[in-house]
Amino acid sequence: MTNHYGKLYVVATPIGNLADFSFRAVDILKQVDYIAAEDTRHVRVLLQHYGITNKLLALHQHNEEQAAPGLLEKLQQGLSIALVSDA
Secondary structure (H helix, E strand, O other), X not given: OOOOOXXXXXXXXXXXXXXXXXXXXXHHHXXXXXXXXXXXXXXXXXXXXXXXXXXXXXOOOOOHHHHXXXXXXHHHOOOOEEEEEOO
């Protein structure tokens, strides 16, 4: 039996200038099923700038114990997730 797990991408955001975001990063965010972000307000601005409408999930130090199992389940179902870091 073959398992087909989803993919987890880690995507760093540009510091200060949205034009510094790479084409590859934009493509990944457009292709994934979910985008998990530490700061959804900051990432929402970035997504709106590039016309990206994928589902946005919050994942930060205050909810990681509750949110992580759901993300792992999505990956086990074969879905793809981009973890966006603004650090």
